Amino acid sequence: MGKRMSANERERKPEEKFGLREKRNLDGSHYNTDVARSIEKWNLDFQEFGERSVAEAGRAAAGVAGDGEEMLEGILAGWRGPTPAMDEEARIYVVDESKCFRIKDRIGELVKKTMPTWRNRGPTSKAIRINPTEPQTLKKPPPKNSNVLKNTLNLIKIHVTSHPRFWLFITFLWVQALIISIARTPPPCFPDRTVPVPVPLSAAVPLRYLPPQDDAVSNATQKSEAATSLRYSEECPSGSVYAYDLPSMFNRDLVLPNCTDLDPWNWECGIVSNHGYGRAATELRRILPADLYKSWYHTNQYNLEVIFHHRILKHKCRTPEPESATAYYIPFYAGLAVGKHLWMNDTSKRDRHCKMMLRWVKNQKHWKKSNGSDHFMTIGRITWDFRRLTDPGRTWGSSFLNMPSMQKVTRFIIEKFPGDEMDVSVPYPTGFHPKTKDNLIDWQNFIRGYNRSGLFTFIAETSNWAENDFRTHLKNYCYSEPSSCRAVDCSVSQCLTNSSVILNALLESELCLQPKGDSYTSRSVFDCMMAGSVPVFFQKTAYEQYEWFLPGEPESYSVFIDQEEVRNGTSIKQVLMRYGKEEIRKKREKVIETIPRIIYAKPNGGVKSFKDAFDIALDGVLERIKEEKEWADFL
Numbered sequence: 073m074g075k076r077m078s079a080n081e082r083e084r085k086p087e088e089k090f091g092l093r094e095k096r097n098l099d100g101s102h103y104n105t106d107v108a109r110s111i112e113k114w115n116l117d118f119q120e121f122g123e124r125s126v127a128e129a130g131r132a133a134a135g136v137a138g139d140g141e142e143m144l145e146g147i148l149a150g151w152r153g154p155t156p157a158m159d160e161e162a163r164i165y166v167v168d169e170s171k172c173f174r175i176k177d178r179i180g181e182l183v184k185k186t187m188p189t190w191r192n193r194g195p196t197s198k199a200i201r202i203n204p205t206e207p208q209t210l211k212k213p214p215p216k217n218s219n220v221l222k223n224t225l226n227l228i229k230i231h232v233t234s235h236p237r238f239w240l241f242i243t244f245l246w247v248q249a250l251i252i253s254i255a256r257t258p259p260p261c262f263p264d265r266t267v268p269v270p271v272p273l274s275a276a277v278p279l280r281y282l283p284p285q286d287d288a289v290s291n292a293t294q295k296s297e298a299a300t301s302l303r304y305s306e307e308c309p310s311g312s313v314y315a316y317d318l319p320s321m322f323n324r325d326l327v328l329p330n331c332t333d334l335d336p337w338n339w340e341c342g343i344v345s346n347h348g349y350g351r352a353a354t355e356l357r358r359i360l361p362a363d364l365y366k367s368w369y370h371t372n373q374y375n376l377e378v379i380f381h382h383r384i385l386k387h388k389c390r391t392p393e394p395e396s397a398t399a400y401y402i403p404f405y406a407g408l409a410v411g412k413h414l415w416m417n418d419t420s421k422r423d424r425h426c427k428m429m430l431r432w433v434k435n436q437k438h439w440k441k442s443n444g445s446d447h448f449m450t451i452g453r454i455t456w457d458f459r460r461l462t463d464p465g466r467t468w469g470s471s472f473l474n475m476p477s478m479q480k481v482t483r484f485i486i487e488k489f490p491g492d493e494m495d496v497s498v499p500y501p502t503g504f505h506p507k508t509k510d511n512l513i514d515w516q517n518f519i520r521g522y523n524r525s526g527l528f529t530f531i532a533e534t535s536n537w538a539e540n541d542f543r544t545h546l547k548n549y550c551y552s553e554p555s556s557c558r559a560v561d562c563s564v565s566q567c568l569t570n571s572s573v574i575l576n577a578l579l580e581s582e583l584c585l586q587p588k589g590d591s592y593t594s595r596s597v598f599d600c601m602m603a604g605s606v607p608v609f610f611q612k613t614a615y616e617q618y619e620w621f622l623p624g625e626p627e628s629y630s631v632f633i634d635q636e637e638v639r640n641g642t643s644i645k646q647v648l649m650r651y652g653k654e655e656i657r658k659k660r661e662k663v664i665e666t667i668p669r670i671i672y673a674k675p676n677g678g679v680k681s682f683k684d685a686f687d688i689a690l691d692g693v694l695e696r697i698k699e700e701k702e703w704a705d706f707l
Contacts, residue, residue: 304398308389310694311398315384316436318403322429323381326408334370334568340408342370348378349505349674353571359579364515367506368571373595376452376486376501377405379672383686386675389694399697400438400447402481404429407452410470414457422460422470430477446697448482450498454591455489482693487591490616496693497617499670499685500595503571504602507674509681516664519604522579528608528648529558529581531574531596533567533589542587542610542635549644550585556645557585578603582656583631583648586614593617598670601629606659608648610635620692621669621685629662 304311331341333351342350349369356365381403384390391397409425416422433439439447451458458473460466472478473492481494488495506512530550537544550557558577565573578584584600586593586607593614600607608631609615615626623629633647673684683691 304698308694310691310698312389312391312396313384313387313399313401313690313694314391314394314397314438315381315401315403316433318429319432322409322425322432323377323403323405326405326412326425327378334372336566336568339372339374339411342372343375343378343408347382348372348375348501349672350375350503353503355570355572356575359572359576361518362514364511364518367511367515368503368575369505370569370571371501371503371505373486373500374407374411374452376484376498377403377407377450378452379501380450380484380686380689381405383672383675384690387690389690394438397438398446398701399694402429402433402447402449404449405452406449406458406470406472410457410472411453414469417467419460419467419470423472426470426472426475430475434477443480444477445480445700447480448484448693448697451483451485453485454487455485455492455495456487456591459489482696484689484693487593487617490613496620496689498689499618499621499672500593500598501672502595502598502602502670504671505674506671512668512671512673512682516667519579520661520664522604524580524582524605526558526581527556527645528583528585529560529577529605530585531567531577531599532559532561532563533594533596534563542639543589545639546585546587546644549638553645574599575603578605581605582660583608585644586610587635588613601663601670602667604660604664606630606656606663608633608644610638618670620688621666623662623666629659629666631659 327344328338328340329344331338332345333342335341345351346369348371350371351369353365353368353370356368360368384401384403394400404425406426410422413421433444433447455473457469458471460469460471460474473483473489473495479494482496483494484496484498486498486500488497504515506515530546532543532547547559547561550559558581560567560574560577562568562573567573578600582605584596584603584605584607586597586600586609588611589596592611597607597614606629609626610633612626612632626632631648631651633642633644638644668682668684669688671684672686673682
C-alpha cells in the first residue's frame, strides 16, 4: 500500500493533485493545454460500467479513490472540463498505454470489468472518461461465454491498434503467399505447356468410360517427354538451339559468289569465302615468326551473319528437333539485304527482304507459341542502319528493328542501341581466328613479349572527314608528334588487302587512339586489342557496348581522355606519359587475357578448351531464354 492521504488531499482537484497549471477559457471551465490538445486527436468509445458508479470506478482507476492510495503508476495527467467531443463537464484521465495492464493488476477485477475500449490516434496514451453526474444503472452481467468472446475481440483490437506496423508486415506477407499460391495453380485458360496435349475424344463418350490410350498416343507422349528431357543436358546446360531452314533468298542468295577477297571499292567482297573467315593473310609471314600467320585471314567486318550461321550449324547444342529446342535461330542476313540499298533513295527496297522474312517466320508454329520471344538472329551492321524513323527528313537505313514483330527478338549486332535490351552488342570480326588453344596461347605470348618502340598510334581508316571532325584533329596531332605517334592513313595504304600495314603499327605501339567514329565504336578497337595495344578512348559511350565480352572495369584495360579537353589544348602525349611502365604493363596484360572473349575461332580446329565470342554469345542468349521460359512456367 502507498502513503495514506489526508482529507484535504483527497478533496483536492485532480488537476491540482497532478500538479497541472490551470488556465481559464471564456466560459469559465478549467483545462490544461497539453492534455486538451492531445485529447482533440482521440476518438473515445465508452462502455457502461457495472457494479459501481462511473465516478467511483474512474476514481479508482485514476488512483484518487478514497482509500488514500497514491496515484497509480501509469496515470499521466488529469483534467476536468468540457472536451471538443462532449458538451457536459467530465473528468479525463490520461493513461500510459504501455502500463495499462499494470494498472489493471492494481485495481483488480473492478477495472477489468469496467475497462473501456480505446481508439487512440496518438502515439502512446489512452484515456478514461469519468462523468460523476451520470445516473447509476446496475445491469445483470452478460453470460460468461459472451464476455469471453467480447474480451477476446477487444484484446485483438487493442493489439492491432497498438502495433500497426507489425500487422501491416504480416498482411504484406500473407498477400505475397496468396499471390504465389494462385500463380502456381494456373487457370484452365493457361494450360501447362510441359504436359502433353491429350488427343480429343468424342463428346458422346462419358468421361468415366475413357478407353486406354492406344499405341500411337502413347508413343507421341513418350516422344514429347523424351524431347523435354533432352532439352537440358550436362553438355548443354542452358538447352539446345534449332536453326530455321530459311529460303535461300534470305541468306545464301544475298552473298556475291564471285568476289572472294576484300575490295576497298566493294564492301560485299570477301564475305562468302572460307565460311565467312576470308582468304588467308599469307603476307603476314614477313612480320610474324613461325606459323603464327596461319591464324590470320582477310576477314570482312560485315560478315558476322555468315560466321554465326556456320558456327551454329556445327555447334554441339544444335538440335534437328524443334520440339526439344530452347531457342530458335533465324539465319537471315539482314546486314547484306539492307546494305545493298543503303545509298539508294528507294527506302522500300531496304525493307523488302525484312518484311518478307517476317511474314515467313510468323507462319512457323514455334513463333506463334512465343510471338518470337525465344527467337534470335545476327545482324552484321550497326543498329542505326535498321532504325529508320517515320520522320520524312530522316531516310537513312531500314525500319527493320522498329517493326512490331521484332520487338521480342534478341539480336546479336556489332553495335547496339543502348536503350534497347533486345540488342546485344558482339565484337567486330577481326582477322585473327586460331584453330587450336595452342595457337591462341602462342599468339598471346608473342604480343606479351614484343618490344614496342612507340608510345601510341592512330589508324585513319579514311581521309574523307570534315575539318572539325575529331578524327581529323587526331590525325593532324599525330603528324605533329612523329617521335611519339605513328599514324596510318588507309586512304593511301592498302589496309584491306595488306593486313601487315595495320598490324605492324599496332605491334610497335604501347597504346592506340580510339576516337568515336561514325558511330560509338569501330573494328579498329578490336584490331588494337588483338595486337596487345592498350586502347585510348575519348568518349565514354564506347564503354556502354560489349558488356558480355569486355572487362567490367574500363580503367583495367584502357585509358580515357576527355575529347573536349583535347580540343582545348590538352596534350595527349603528356597525359599518356604520366602512366608508368608497370601500369601500362598491367593494362596490356588485361587486354591479352580478354583476347579469347573477342575472337571468333575456327569451328573445325578443336577449340573446345576455351570459349570465344561466339560461345559466350550463344550461351548468354540460351541462358536468357531459358530463364524467361522457367519464369513463365512458374507463373
